[in-house]
Amino acid sequence: EPEVTQTPSHQVTQMGQEVILRCVPISNHLYFYWYRQILGQKVEFLVSFYNNEISEKSEIFDDQFSVERPDGSNFTLKIRSTKLEDSAMYFCASSVGGRDEQFFGPGTRLTVL
């Protein structure tokens, strides 16, 4: 069964460094998403992406964040100049259409020291 994959499963970085979280969505899906869950808090929507551009983003998704689909298979989330409060589990998801079920990856746990 096709599934969304994410790498790495755990990323540790120093405050101020840049990180790139990688996702491989399901191959025939056209919509891509990033969510995050800070420990002990709710899963929060960050951004949705379609046709090589952002279709919606939350207030959290400021200039520190960017997304990219660099090739036909990967979908990345870049976090510049990481802060302690960026420590969280980051989930990637994909769907066939904007109204279809979102399939989630297992997440990347980001720890900023």
Place this chain on the structure above:
Amino acid sequence: AQSVTQLDSHVSVSEGTPVLLRCNYSSSYSPSLFWYVQHPNKGLQLLLKYTSAATLVKGINGFEAEFKKSETSFHLTKPSAHMSDAAEYFCVVSRAGGYNKLIFGAGTRLAVHP
């Protein structure tokens, strides 16, 4: 604005007994509602969804949920718990007819004891 409140952070049941996970929602629009489950080290998996069709929704693994507009509730139930049901469950809302941006509840951790 839309929001979701899961009324219990932890629920513990014995194997073979019924499961009830409670969820209340708030929405300015007619909502679409979902339950997702997360097993340890796994992604979030869709259990079931309500999108303005039948108010009683059946999902995978014997789970079902009933949409009650008058009570703004969407509780998840299962007649008989199995050990493999132990996981974190999330109630989720989005705009009617749209999945795009999902808004999650805080989650309910279900423990199943032998």
